[in-house]
Amino acid sequence: MTQVLHLHVGGPKSGTTFVQHVLEHNRAVLEEAGVLVAGPRLDLIHAAMAIRGDRRLADLPESAAGAWERVVDQVRAWPGRSAVVSYELFANASADQARAALALLDGVEVHVVVTARDLGTAIASSWQEQLKFGLTRPLEQWSPPQESAADSEWGWRTMQPANVAARWGADLPPERVHVVTVPSGPVGPDELWHRFAEATGLDDVADLDLAVERANESLGVVEAELLRRVNTAVDGRIRGARQKSLWQRDLLAHTVLAPIGREPIGLTAAHLDEATAQAEEAVAAITAAGYRVHGDLGDLRPTTRDARLPGEVTDEEVAGSAALALADLLVWARDAGADVHARPAAEEDVAGGRAARVKGAVRGSLERVTAPVRDRRVARLEQRIAELEEQVAQSRALHLRVATLSDVVAQLLLPAAQQDEEITMQALRTYRDRSL
Known part of the structure; x- marks a missing residue:
């Protein structure tokens, strides 16, 4: 231990x-x-x-x-x-x-x-993290x-x-x-x-x-304000910590918005x-x-820094980041192979069908974006499995040597009249072969 x-x-x-x-x-x-x-x-x-x-x-x-x-x-x-x-x-x-x-x-x-x-930086980070879950x-x-x-x-x-x-x-x-x-x-x-x-x-x-x-999963001040406004527009339609972490945090915040801008938040x-x-x-x-x-x-x-507050961001700046974000989402939806002409099961459920199509496209995009991370994790796990298999092989070899040595010792401890010389010599040869 x-x-x-x-x-x-x-x-x-x-x-x-x-x-x-x-x-x-x-x-x-x-x-x-x-x-x-x-x-x-x-x-x-x-x-x-x-x-x-x-x-x-x-x-x-x-x-x-x-x-x-x-x-x-x-x-x-x-x-x-x-x-x-x-x-x-x-x-x-x-x-x-x-x-x-x-x-x-x-x-x-x-x-x-x-x-x-x-x-001080921790305060801005805390607010950001709560934005990613719908604040x-x-x-x-x-x-x-x-x-x-x-x-x-x-x-x-x-x-x-x-x-x-x-x-x-x-x-x-x-x-x-x-x-x-x-x-x-x-x-x-x-x-x-x-x-x-x-x-x-x-x-x-x-x-x-x-x-x-x-x-670096931090958002710039413009992108943070954009996410806050998106949360308002979502209006509770994404519920539960798991769904929020998948769509608002992992996809929108980390994958789409974080790379757009890094201007610090005041x-x-x-x-x-x-x-x-x-x-x-x-x-x-x-x-x-x-x-x-x-x-x-x-x-x-906290160190004072010359940085803007989200409330100082202009509507034009938010619109500019929103256009970039929508462009990325559009390209990713295309690359995911989403069928934009697919009809919902209930033909009259137009809003539901649109949501389903978007969700399918974004899910595919998210899988594509996270694939490199998943591949690296799989590679690490495969390497670890190989290492463990080698350890198991070494352990098995050691156990075989110990078992053979036990046979030798058992023969040598018998009274002379009960010892079988051929069995003893065979046990010694086996132990030598497994140990060298």
Whole structure:
């Protein structure tokens, strides 16, 4: 059983995607160094939901409820020096939920790792993430949900690093609670990884490849305002977290709108004041608690920037981005081979038929766009299967050698009168053939 687990619990939008891509990309190298990267990711998503008692588990396969137990079993079965578990929405767990989750790891030296960034930037990111799930409120009239909002995945409950660390580290010695800050100043592109590696004991692993895809799912200020207006026009016709994540987040926000523009989103004076207060509270609490800091706590303080608010975007700018977005969707619908002349089952249901045709076209487009990601995942899984098959083959060979040696020993331990010299010599020859 492994002796040490580094549990990276978040928070969201704090470089977690980059860190997880590095871990996944270097899974085989890390395992050779004795470090397990626990997963797969779907189990981690379900594990976080199970820990938090998320009501959405009721709509998932029954196995989802046991995901955390499977992750724990995987960690306990690992014979190497350590394991890493990383998923950002563990951050949303209450102190009691975190305590119950950690109780299953009794006997393992658990280190909790919290990543955090400039809390002003975190406000803009939080608003964006809620836009991707249908939010219609303008940024100027919105503020992150407070700590007491237990069901908030995109508020101070998950963005405030001191509170996340306190909930997950309540029963741990302070030296086993690590706060990793996202660099806010001009540093090398891999600085966040180096800080994370220091926190998780991976800084001594050689030959890690840090040249991973750096996904940028942030929207520019114009595109964010466009998405907000689209959410208003959708008017509740896309329902449920799964449907919203597929169509509004994955397709429209990430695939279509994010590449169009990257102009940063500004904040109101009230937002900056709120972020500053949260940052000062975090710096004071983390320092007082004696947690180990990797980076600079000053990175949490918001930096003023010359950036527009969404309300300052003009209608002409929104129309320009909308035209580009529609053009991309039109081309993708064509490439998906959608039959625009298909008639609905009920001929009179014109609106329903139009919706069905568009949905079919967009679904095909989404599958085409996400195919490279799926192909890379399949390639990684195939490589992992090959590695496991090789390990199984080696294990079988070892078991055969042990079984043959047992036969030899059994013969040699018999009284001389009962020994069969031919059987003994044959057992020795077999053992020699299987061992050389």
